[in-house]
Amino acid sequence: MEENEVLNPSQKSVLEHLGAKFTDRPLFSETLQQELKSELTLRLSKFQSSIPDSDTLYISKFHLNQIMRCECQFIADREKPFEWSVPTVRGLVSHKAIELSVFWRQDIDPLSLVDEALNRCSNGDDTLAKWIHTLSDGDHSQLRSDVNNRVGAFLESWPPLKKEWTPMLEAPVRAEFAEGKIILSGKVDLSLGKPYGNTAGKVLIDFKTGAFYPSHREDLRFYALLESIRLGVPPRMVATYYLDRSDFSIEHVTENVLEAALFRIEDGVERIVNVLFGDAEPKGCSSKWCELCNEENA
Structure with a gap:
């Protein structure tokens, strides 16, 4: 961005929301990366024996949202061949x-x-x-x-992104557990910044349109945890940006946020393993937006 470039109010708002002085950025423990890896390894390894030798369980934000929302729909979608829409x-x-x-x-x-x-x-x-x-x-x-x-x-x-902000788009992030039987992965729409030592500096951004849903925040917590395991330093902030209304939903990353993401992954993987490889009967939901459950209850 040129020094004399004029920004509109929305572009200025992006800078105000995402910027932070170095002294305001959180410092994380040197041991956090290993602690997160060890905790997630402990919690996911117990599912390893339930996954057949010929299978690998790939977990994305989409799978977690599906299984949390409706187990019946998760199974139905899994059994359908993928089609572009x-x-x-x-x-x-x-x-x-x-x-x-x-x-x-x-x-x-x-x-x-x-x-x-x-x-x-x-x-x-x-x-x-x-x-x-x-x-x-x-x-x-x-x-x-x-x-x-x-x-x-x-x-x-959005203002033009400076190269000094280290912009990365659709950058993949991945972590493997249970001797490679469980793979957590995703792609962040946009990341800006980088850590300095153990001081957080990166911001993860997802682009959406429409209304806010709690799952949007959970998506970014999932990414924040994977990024923390990959780099050893969490992002300082995660943000959903709604393109159709030029508005942010922001959360500052803390160890409590990462812990919540970790527990949700454990819960989601347990549900997926139970309905795919165990004897658990998939549970439906009461959401009016679920076509499958609404048809069965009609």
């Missing part, structure tokens, strides 16, 4: 276009970024490329428009 592709292409915007060398308009992202996703012989090629002209145009709205919202409401 407009919402899934819309999010993926939006993130790719935002990633390109951060590292593009010249000024570029949102729609050009969208077209470049779509071209990259449609070039190849994978299932995503094939799905995009099956779209009608109308559906392709609608997808292009929807993604353009998201990318435009990001470029309007």
